[in-house]
Amino acid sequence: AAQFGARRSASTRVERSGVFSVLEERDLEFFRSVVGDRGVVTDEDELEAFNVDWMRKYRGHSKVALKPKTTQQVSELLRYCNERMLAVVPQGGNTGLVGGSVAVHDEVVLSTSLMNKIESFSPESGALVCQAGCVLEALDQYVEKQGFAMPLDLGAKGSCQIGGNVATNAGGLRLLRYGSLHGSVLGLEVVLADGTVLDSLTSLRKDNTGYDLKQLFVGAEGTLGVVTRVSVLCPVRPPSVQVAVVACDSFSSVLEAVRMA
Secondary structure (H helix, E strand, O other): OOOOOOOOOOOOOOOOOOOOOOOOOHHHHHHHHHOOOHHHEOOOOHHHHHHHHOOOOOEEOOOOOEOOOHHHHHHHHHHHHHHHOOOEEEEEEOOOOOOOOOOOOEEEEEOOOOOOEEEEEOOOOOOOEEOOOEEHHHHHHHOOOEEOOOOOOOOOOOOHHHHHHHHHOEEEHHHHHOOOOOHHEEEEEEEEOOEEEEEEEOOEEEEEOOOHHHHOOOOOOOOOEEEEEEEEEEEEEOOOOOOOOOOOOOHHHHHHHHHHH
Protein backbone atom coordinates (compact mmCIF):
# COMPACT_ATOMS: atom_id res chain seq x y z
CA ALA A 1 0.00 0.00 0.00
CA ALA A 2 1.72 3.14 -1.23
CA GLN A 3 0.09 5.42 1.29
CA PHE A 4 1.69 4.00 4.38
CA GLY A 5 4.79 5.89 5.55
CA ALA A 6 8.22 4.28 5.38
CA ARG A 7 9.92 3.07 8.54
CA ARG A 8 13.35 4.30 9.59
CA SER A 9 16.00 4.03 12.29
CA ALA A 10 17.31 6.93 14.34
CA SER A 11 20.56 6.92 12.35
CA THR A 12 18.93 6.83 8.90
CA ARG A 13 17.51 9.86 7.15
CA VAL A 14 14.68 9.07 4.77
CA GLU A 15 13.93 11.67 2.14
CA ARG A 16 10.30 12.61 1.67
CA SER A 17 8.94 11.11 -1.52
CA GLY A 18 7.53 13.53 -4.06
CA VAL A 19 4.85 10.94 -4.82
CA PHE A 20 2.90 11.96 -1.72
CA SER A 21 0.71 15.06 -1.55
CA VAL A 22 0.94 17.86 1.01
CA LEU A 23 -1.95 18.32 3.45
CA GLU A 24 -4.36 21.09 2.46
CA GLU A 25 -7.33 22.79 4.11
CA ARG A 26 -9.74 20.88 1.88
CA ASP A 27 -8.36 17.66 3.35
CA LEU A 28 -9.07 18.83 6.88
CA GLU A 29 -12.60 19.77 5.86
CA PHE A 30 -13.19 16.26 4.55
CA PHE A 31 -11.73 14.67 7.68
CA ARG A 32 -14.06 16.76 9.85
CA SER A 33 -17.03 15.69 7.75
CA VAL A 34 -16.19 12.07 8.59
CA VAL A 35 -15.10 12.13 12.25
CA GLY A 36 -16.28 15.54 13.44
CA ASP A 37 -14.24 18.41 14.85
CA ARG A 38 -13.17 16.45 17.94
CA GLY A 39 -11.84 13.65 15.80
CA VAL A 40 -9.40 15.92 13.96
CA VAL A 41 -6.41 17.11 15.99
CA THR A 42 -4.43 20.02 14.52
CA ASP A 43 -3.30 21.94 17.61
CA GLU A 44 0.51 21.78 17.87
CA ASP A 45 0.51 21.12 21.61
CA GLU A 46 -2.00 18.28 21.26
CA LEU A 47 -0.09 16.83 18.30
CA GLU A 48 3.08 16.53 20.36
CA ALA A 49 1.89 13.26 21.90
CA PHE A 50 1.28 11.81 18.43
CA ASN A 51 4.58 13.02 16.93
CA VAL A 52 6.99 11.66 19.54
CA ASP A 53 7.56 8.04 20.49
CA TRP A 54 7.64 6.75 24.08
CA MET A 55 11.46 6.89 24.25
CA ARG A 56 11.46 10.41 22.76
CA LYS A 57 13.98 9.05 20.26
CA TYR A 58 11.90 9.45 17.11
CA ARG A 59 10.00 12.57 16.11
CA GLY A 60 7.58 13.15 13.27
CA HIS A 61 6.11 16.36 11.90
CA SER A 62 2.52 15.39 11.29
CA LYS A 63 0.09 18.28 10.94
CA VAL A 64 -3.00 16.27 11.80
CA ALA A 65 -4.07 13.25 13.85
CA LEU A 66 -7.37 11.56 13.08
CA LYS A 67 -9.40 9.72 15.73
CA PRO A 68 -12.14 7.60 14.16
CA LYS A 69 -14.59 5.59 16.25
CA THR A 70 -15.79 3.03 13.72
CA THR A 71 -14.50 0.78 10.97
CA GLN A 72 -16.61 2.68 8.45
CA GLN A 73 -14.90 5.93 9.39
CA VAL A 74 -11.46 4.32 9.04
CA SER A 75 -12.51 3.05 5.62
CA GLU A 76 -13.66 6.48 4.44
CA LEU A 77 -10.50 8.17 5.71
CA LEU A 78 -8.13 5.68 4.10
CA ARG A 79 -10.03 5.68 0.82
CA TYR A 80 -9.76 9.47 0.66
CA CYS A 81 -6.08 9.54 1.63
CA ASN A 82 -5.31 6.85 -0.93
CA GLU A 83 -7.00 8.84 -3.70
CA ARG A 84 -5.25 12.05 -2.59
CA MET A 85 -1.90 10.27 -2.13
CA LEU A 86 -1.64 11.42 1.48
CA ALA A 87 0.72 9.17 3.42
CA VAL A 88 -0.75 7.62 6.58
CA VAL A 89 0.80 6.12 9.70
CA PRO A 90 -1.48 4.02 11.95
CA GLN A 91 -1.00 4.59 15.68
CA GLY A 92 -2.31 2.69 18.69
CA GLY A 93 -1.03 3.37 22.19
CA ASN A 94 2.29 4.66 20.83
CA THR A 95 4.22 2.53 23.33
CA GLY A 96 6.63 0.98 20.81
CA LEU A 97 10.38 1.45 21.21
CA VAL A 98 11.45 1.45 17.55
CA GLY A 99 9.60 4.45 16.11
CA GLY A 100 7.09 2.44 14.13
CA SER A 101 4.06 4.39 15.33
CA VAL A 102 5.17 7.96 14.65
CA ALA A 103 5.40 9.81 11.35
CA VAL A 104 8.61 9.78 9.34
CA HIS A 105 7.83 13.20 7.88
CA ASP A 106 4.36 14.78 7.81
CA GLU A 107 2.16 11.72 7.38
CA VAL A 108 -1.42 11.75 8.58
CA VAL A 109 -1.58 9.97 11.94
CA LEU A 110 -4.54 7.60 12.19
CA SER A 111 -5.14 6.92 15.88
CA THR A 112 -7.34 4.06 17.08
CA SER A 113 -7.59 5.45 20.62
CA LEU A 114 -11.37 6.03 20.40
CA MET A 115 -12.08 2.56 19.02
CA ASN A 116 -12.27 1.06 22.49
CA LYS A 117 -15.49 -0.96 22.66
CA ILE A 118 -15.63 -4.54 23.92
CA GLU A 119 -18.23 -6.25 21.75
CA SER A 120 -18.60 -9.75 23.14
CA PHE A 121 -17.02 -12.50 25.23
CA SER A 122 -17.92 -16.18 25.27
CA PRO A 123 -17.12 -17.97 28.55
CA GLU A 124 -17.76 -21.26 26.75
CA SER A 125 -15.04 -20.75 24.14
CA GLY A 126 -12.94 -17.99 25.70
CA ALA A 127 -13.30 -15.86 22.55
CA LEU A 128 -13.16 -12.10 23.09
CA VAL A 129 -14.21 -9.70 20.31
CA CYS A 130 -13.32 -6.03 20.63
CA GLN A 131 -12.23 -2.94 18.74
CA ALA A 132 -8.54 -2.42 18.09
CA GLY A 133 -8.19 0.56 20.43
CA CYS A 134 -9.03 -1.35 23.62
CA VAL A 135 -6.24 -1.06 26.19
CA LEU A 136 -4.68 -4.42 27.08
CA GLU A 137 -5.02 -3.96 30.85
CA ALA A 138 -8.71 -3.05 30.52
CA LEU A 139 -9.30 -6.22 28.50
CA ASP A 140 -7.47 -8.35 31.06
CA GLN A 141 -9.56 -6.88 33.89
CA TYR A 142 -12.73 -7.51 31.89
CA VAL A 143 -12.09 -11.19 31.22
CA GLU A 144 -10.69 -11.70 34.75
CA LYS A 145 -14.20 -11.19 36.13
CA GLN A 146 -15.23 -14.32 34.24
CA GLY A 147 -12.22 -16.39 35.22
CA PHE A 148 -10.11 -15.81 32.11
CA ALA A 149 -6.92 -13.95 31.20
CA MET A 150 -5.49 -12.26 28.14
CA PRO A 151 -2.85 -14.46 26.47
CA LEU A 152 -0.22 -11.71 26.70
CA ASP A 153 1.05 -9.37 29.40
CA LEU A 154 3.36 -6.41 28.80
CA GLY A 155 5.00 -3.69 30.85
CA ALA A 156 3.02 -1.19 28.78
CA LYS A 157 -0.30 -2.95 29.39
CA GLY A 158 -1.82 0.17 30.95
CA SER A 159 -1.61 2.12 27.69
CA CYS A 160 -0.84 -0.26 24.80
CA GLN A 161 -3.77 -1.26 22.61
CA ILE A 162 -4.74 -4.71 21.37
CA GLY A 163 -4.59 -3.59 17.74
CA GLY A 164 -1.01 -2.47 18.20
CA ASN A 165 -0.23 -5.70 20.04
CA VAL A 166 -1.48 -7.65 17.04
CA ALA A 167 0.28 -5.40 14.53
CA THR A 168 3.62 -5.94 16.29
CA ASN A 169 2.99 -9.57 17.30
CA ALA A 170 3.74 -8.57 20.88
CA GLY A 171 4.87 -11.29 23.28
CA GLY A 172 5.59 -10.36 26.87
CA LEU A 173 5.52 -12.35 30.09
CA ARG A 174 3.02 -15.02 29.04
CA LEU A 175 4.60 -15.94 25.71
CA LEU A 176 6.22 -19.20 26.82
CA ARG A 177 2.99 -20.45 28.35
CA TYR A 178 0.41 -19.36 25.78
CA GLY A 179 2.47 -18.86 22.62
CA SER A 180 2.51 -15.91 20.22
CA LEU A 181 -0.46 -13.98 18.92
CA HIS A 182 -0.25 -15.93 15.67
CA GLY A 183 -1.89 -18.71 17.65
CA SER A 184 -4.11 -16.66 19.98
CA VAL A 185 -5.72 -14.38 17.40
CA LEU A 186 -8.84 -16.10 16.06
CA GLY A 187 -9.88 -13.43 13.60
CA LEU A 188 -9.31 -9.86 12.44
CA GLU A 189 -11.12 -7.08 10.71
CA VAL A 190 -8.69 -4.96 8.70
CA VAL A 191 -9.09 -1.89 6.50
CA LEU A 192 -6.75 -1.86 3.51
CA ALA A 193 -5.09 1.26 2.09
CA ASP A 194 -7.80 1.80 -0.51
CA GLY A 195 -10.56 1.64 2.11
CA THR A 196 -11.55 -1.96 1.45
CA VAL A 197 -12.73 -3.71 4.62
CA LEU A 198 -11.35 -7.23 4.97
CA ASP A 199 -13.62 -9.22 7.30
CA SER A 200 -11.84 -12.25 8.73
CA LEU A 201 -13.36 -11.78 12.19
CA THR A 202 -14.16 -15.38 13.01
CA SER A 203 -14.36 -16.57 16.61
CA LEU A 204 -13.88 -20.23 15.77
CA ARG A 205 -10.84 -22.05 17.10
CA LYS A 206 -10.69 -23.98 13.83
CA ASP A 207 -11.88 -22.46 10.55
CA ASN A 208 -11.02 -24.04 7.20
CA THR A 209 -13.38 -21.94 5.07
CA GLY A 210 -10.54 -20.29 3.13
CA TYR A 211 -7.09 -18.78 3.29
CA ASP A 212 -5.96 -17.79 6.79
CA LEU A 213 -5.50 -14.15 5.76
CA LYS A 214 -5.33 -12.81 9.31
CA GLN A 215 -1.82 -14.22 9.69
CA LEU A 216 -0.56 -11.71 7.11
CA PHE A 217 -1.49 -8.84 9.41
CA VAL A 218 -0.17 -10.24 12.71
CA GLY A 219 3.25 -8.62 13.02
CA ALA A 220 2.90 -6.56 9.82
CA GLU A 221 3.33 -3.27 11.75
CA GLY A 222 0.37 -1.69 9.94
CA THR A 223 2.10 -1.80 6.55
CA LEU A 224 -0.61 -3.93 4.93
CA GLY A 225 -3.66 -2.37 6.54
CA VAL A 226 -5.18 -1.00 9.75
CA VAL A 227 -6.52 -3.53 12.25
CA THR A 228 -9.93 -2.31 13.43
CA ARG A 229 -11.43 -5.30 15.29
CA VAL A 230 -9.89 -8.34 16.93
CA SER A 231 -11.12 -11.77 18.01
CA VAL A 232 -8.68 -13.32 20.48
CA LEU A 233 -8.68 -16.59 22.41
CA CYS A 234 -8.38 -16.06 26.17
CA PRO A 235 -7.08 -18.89 28.38
CA VAL A 236 -8.59 -19.79 31.75
CA ARG A 237 -6.87 -17.71 34.42
CA PRO A 238 -4.66 -19.86 36.69
CA PRO A 239 -5.71 -19.94 40.37
CA SER A 240 -2.40 -18.41 41.44
CA VAL A 241 0.71 -16.90 39.89
CA GLN A 242 4.16 -16.98 41.45
CA VAL A 243 7.07 -14.86 40.21
CA ALA A 244 10.65 -15.98 40.78
CA VAL A 245 14.12 -14.97 39.60
CA VAL A 246 16.16 -18.02 38.62
CA ALA A 247 19.90 -17.63 37.99
CA CYS A 248 21.38 -20.17 35.56
CA ASP A 249 25.09 -20.71 35.02
CA SER A 250 24.81 -22.13 31.50
CA PHE A 251 22.51 -22.18 28.49
CA SER A 252 21.76 -25.85 29.04
CA SER A 253 20.59 -24.95 32.54
CA VAL A 254 18.26 -22.35 31.03
CA LEU A 255 16.72 -24.99 28.78
CA GLU A 256 16.31 -27.37 31.70
CA ALA A 257 14.63 -24.65 33.79
CA VAL A 258 12.20 -23.93 30.95
CA ARG A 259 11.35 -27.62 30.64
CA MET A 260 10.72 -27.87 34.38
CA ALA A 261 8.53 -24.77 34.35
